[in-house]
Amino acid sequence: MLRCNDYIFAESLEEAYELNQKKNNVIVAGNGWLKLRKRQWGTVIDISRLCLDKITENDEEFRIGAMVCLSDIENHKELNDYTDGAVKESLRHIVGTQFRNCVTLGGSIFGRFGFSDVLSMFIVMDSYVELYKGGIVPMHEFAKMPYDDDILVSIIVKKKPLRLAYSSFRNQSTDFPVVTCAVAIGEDIITTAIGARPAKADIRTDGIDACRDLKDYAKKTAESFDYESNMRASAEYRRHIAEVLIKRTVEKIEVRYGNQIMDK
Ligand SMILES: Cc1cc2nc3c(=O)[nH]c(=O)nc-3n(C[C@H](O)[C@H](O)[C@H](O)COP(=O)(O)OP(=O)(O)OC[C@H]3O[C@@H](n4cnc5c(N)ncnc54)[C@H](O)[C@@H]3O)c2cc1C
Known part of the structure; x- marks a missing residue:
């Protein structure tokens, strides 16, 4: 269960970032993983109202907002056409449909979990994370970076022929x-x-x-x-x-x- 003294819907990335600089505050995305932590948080920062739940595409890249849930990625036709269904295959074993309807790509990548199917799939593509302060960082570099208080805004997948x-x-x-x-x-x-x-x-x-x-x-x-x-x-x-x-x-x-x- 998620336990906290305060719960705030951030109205901008800047507000979310500022709040997140306090050690006892935390960003919540799908709350799949966070709720398992036995900790009393100061302020939980909800970023679900920042319009980060869209997948956009142009000739060069896909841009996937941090709050896009795993099932939206799993069922995204163009992303699956580009990856020959590999993205779907990487996600479909994760717990169950209802779970994947809630948990997000941002939470999955930011977590850099040692068991992550999601990171394993995205790291092999020409992909990048967009961090609010840290800018655009190649996924394989981000995977090795220490955890900090930045905010993951989106994941970019370049349409390199692969x-x-x-x-x-x-x-x-x-x-x-x-x-x-x-x-x-x-x-x-x-x-x-x-x-x-x-x-x-x-x-x-x-x-x-x-x-x-x-x-x-x-x-x-x-x-x-x-x-x-x-x-x-x-x-x-x-x-x-x-x-x-x-x-x-x-x-x-x-x-x-x-x-x-x-x-x-
Ligand atoms: C029981 C269980 C089984 C699982 N099995 C698998 C599996 O088989 N394969 C697999 O790949 N994954 C698995 N996962 C992980 C799951 O798919 C998600 O990656 C995980 O729940 C985190 O996503 P979330 O949206 O719930 O993030 P949350 O739990 O809300 O957040 C996770 C962490 O990321 C931080 N965070 C979230 N979003 C941002 C952001 N935009 N910017 C900065 N920080 C952020 C939070 O502060 C928190 O520390 C499992 C999880 C659970 C609970």
Whole structure:
């Protein structure tokens, strides 16, 4: 349950930012994660009236407001056409439809959770976060930044020609993933993200020739990440699953594009 002394609907990003500078205050988005924290907050800052719940698009990019809920992204035709359904695949296992109707992209990315399907998917694309004070930062840099009191305004996905696919492995449906894997194949590079190791997702980028021997690429790439053990899986099991997922995820793209996989 969310416990606080005061609850304020911010009327501007500046007001939300100013309020958020106090240590005991906090931004609330979908309240999916925040409500699990056992803490008495000073002021909870609600940003739901700041019109951050829109997805816009032009020839160069998608711009997704921080308050867009996961199910709006899951069902966004153009975003799914661009990602060949990979975005939908990354979100559809997260708890259930009602949950995804409430929780937001901003909360999911700002949280930089070690189990995040959402971060694993977005980090592999040419994507950026727009921070109110910090400006526009590449997603892979943002993932490594320390937590601060800035406000995430939107997520930008550049429409770089990419072939994308996503896979995750769960012990049980709707549980947190044991390992997540997203692959993006561009003109001459392949980028693979592995998340839920159980550390936050990170990427490896190689020349496209690296994956001509897919078995070898999957093994080497899986081995280049660090893994840890927790109640869901051991580090060694995760490393093995990552290797399998990398191979399968590249194969998903191969099935779709055949020999053209490398010839965009
Ligand atoms: C039971 C459970 C299971 C889950 N399973 C999965 C899963 O399998 N895969 C997966 O990827 N995710 C999973 N999640 C995470 C979920 O998808 C959301 O990422 C999470 O609930 C946070 O989104 P929210 O909108 O609820 O944010 P909130 O809970 O409201 O906020 C989360 C944090 O982000 C901060 N914040 C939110 N928005 C902003 C903003 N715009 N600017 C600055 N700070 C902000 C808040 O202050 C807070 O610290 C799970 C969550 C729960 C509770």
